[in-house]
Amino acid sequence: MKKIMTVFVAALLLVGCDDLFTPAIENNKQVSDGLNDPLYAEGILANAYTRNPYNSQSFNDVATDDAVTNQTSNSYLKMATGSWTANSNPMDQWSSCKAAIHYINLFLSQVDQVSWVNTPIVNTMFCDRLKGEAYGLRAMFNFYMLQAHAGWTADGRLMGVPIVEEVETETSDFNYPRNTFDECIQAIYKDVQRAKELLPLDYENISSDAQVPEKYRNEGANYSQYNVVFGSNFRSRMSARIALAFRAKAALLAASPAFAEGSNGSWADAADYNGELLDMIGGASGLATQGNTWYKNADEINNLTGGSNPPEMIWRNGKDATAYALEQAQFPPSLYGSGQINPTQNLVDAFPMANGYPITDAPEYDEQNPYANRDPRLALYIVVNGTEMGTDKKIIDTSADNTSNNDGLNRENGYSTRTGYYLRKHLREDVYLSSTTTTGQPHYSPRIRYTEIFLNYAEAANEAWGPTGMGTHGYSAYDVIKAIRKRANVGIDNGDAYLESVKDNQAKMRELIRNERRLELCFEGFRFWDLRRWNMDLTEPAKGIRINGETYQVFNVENRTYSDFMRFGPIPYSEVVKFDALEQNQGW
Structure with missing residues (x-):
């Protein structure tokens, strides 16, 4: 991916010229040049990959009651202590995600016309895979935009972000209104479905022609050709499993208290979409035994080769x-x-x-x-x-x-x-x-861990069917939380008596699930979004402990300064000023 991106950037920058000061315009790379230059064409999609918000760890926990920082210039510290505005927003995803979607749309407009290879069936497979990646990535970027910028307008409507699925040019009308929250959720679902139809569940080599998907086998593809396009060399790319994970995350967001009143999201849908992923690994019994120590499992990390994933990971950054x-x-x-x-x-x-x-x-x-x-x-x-x-x-x-x-x-x-x-x-x-x-x-760092999906399922299943209800799956919220706590060696000596005491009480199980999520996913960028989607208090002061000898004294370290309307993030001020069709979220 880095090599592709390097070639893409170089192609944009390098021009032939008659002399140092007068570039020959006809030698400038144009988007249409990708039709005969597949590496250049793929670089357009690679540009979107580089904009993944989870390419690095942000530690936005500093904006919550889970952490503070000793860096006085930290943008999350400033945000949490009263400096969060529509034009100073460290949680902003607008510009980066919109740019990524632009490149995706540009790529999708060209991908069917590019000559990827000379062999027709292999060319078809390359085209399918890359389109599938693009649809999965567009779903991902729309999810991140929706999470950061959806909200209620002053007239009481729950709005999302503008859905843009066509190529924008210099003559386009960029003054789009926002789509509703529900329309955005459905757009994500639609793109995930497209990705699912075009991509393998995972990128792995196969060893016989019989394993080639029927639609390609009927056109004469053999397993060697299939591996060239869909094999293990592409493990770090968007796959059907990853796309399904973003559908599961979007469904949980839509069903959450902050959004449920103005959307058609349901807890049952959220449970089923997350459960679909868990069913693939055996449900509650598939919880990775070392999943809570993924960051320090030395042998496991050292042996990661060729983009392979440990059992805990759905998608990860490179090592x-x-x-x-x-x-x-x-x-x-x-x-x-x-x-x-x-x-x-x-x-x-x-x-x-x-x-x-x-x-x-x-x-x-x-x-x-x-x-x-x-x-x-x-x-x-x-x-x-x-x-x-x-x-x-x-x-x-x-x-x-x-x-x-x-x-x-x-x-x-x-x-x-x-x-x-x-x-x-x-x-x-x-x-x-x-x-x-x-x-x-x-x-390495995770982009999506299975533990998140387990906790998503537990939350949604408890709300949809109660602590021990299973829906169409063979495990309940109770089963998942029991497995997570057992992995952590909690309640081992007493049969987890506390869990047993709350397993028939939906409200107490809800409280326990939220707390387990807080612990398992701490310092991974979840707490801020979770507090907001649960409609919970953002203003709990951050506390510390002062130890003098044998005396332990709790004290307030830093107040949190948030208004109620800040449960929903702003549309960037610069965008609202430029485009009058964009309605700002209430309060900003």
Whole structure:
């Protein structure tokens, strides 16, 4: 993909010329040149791939009650503390996604005319695959735009974004009105269906002609030709499974409380679309045993080759073989990191006891020994006072009273914690940093994990059919949550008595599912969107812990400044000013 993009950019920039100052216009690359230059044509689609919002980790958790940052210039910090406006929006997806959709539409207008290869049936397969990728990508970008910019207008309509499926040129009328939220959801579904019909579920090599899909086999395609087009070399591309995952995510959004009143989304649809993906891996029994530690499974990561996925991943970024930038940003100062993301006491309190009971319901919870006998995920995801960390098993001291300790609360070095906690999730602790030496380790980041789909299903199934209802699937919300907590070693010694106590209570199961989602997906960019789609309070102050000797005192670290209308993001101010057909969401 990088090679394709390089050629595409070079083709746009390089022109033949008679001399240095007078380019020969006839040698400028035009879109139509892609008809006889397949690499150039594919580069148009590659441009869309590069705009995936999840090509890197944003840590927008800083805008929620789950984290703060010690970076005073952080845009999410500014957003959460009162500087979020329609022309200053770090959550904006408008320009990038619209640009990606433009390139997709441009590609779709040309793809059937491009000569990809000389063999007709292979040319047909290439054309089908690339069209399928384009439709899947357009569904993805429309989902991200909808999530960021859908909202209620002043006259009480739930609106989405403009649906653009034709090529725009310099003569186009760009003054489009917004489509309704429902129309946008249906456009996503339609594109996913097109992708499903054209793409394989996954890109894998086959070994016999009998495995070639009938529509191609009847035209004379053999398995070698099929592998050239749909084989394992394309594992990182949009596939039918990935496209179906975006349909599942869109269905959950449409059924959520913030959107349900103005849409036709249903919890049953959301459960079924997410369940369709889970049925492919055996339902609740298909939960990856190491899925909650994907970021530090060294053997698993080291053995990822050729775009292959571990069991937890539906789609992932490429592997960086010797990375250490994340550790430099997030390790505590004593490990030569900048400690940028600081989990809050709010999030720490959300982790139950090891027996599965919330700390508010557990008599054994000790406020002056708060990390004893807790959910093991707390130690996996968050550095607490006394954590052993790094290759040298250094004990991290986050206390406030040890002034010689660079890791302590609010030290003057600018890199210490503001909450009494540091981030542990995502980090490879076999990375070594010092003032003179760095030793990196392989990393990758997820775009879509199966754990998200399991939690999507649990939420939707509980709302549609109750905690133990299964619909047309062979497992319930209860079954999924039981599997997730068992994987985390929660409630192992008592049969998860807390889960058993709530399995007949839809409201309590809802609360538990939302909390499990908060824990399992923390620091992966979900909390902000989840709070909004649940119509929950965005203004919960971010809290920390001040440790002096044996005394633990909770304190407010940072207030959250959001108005009620901010449950729905704005249309960019620059767009509303330019195009009077665009209606702004109420309040912005």
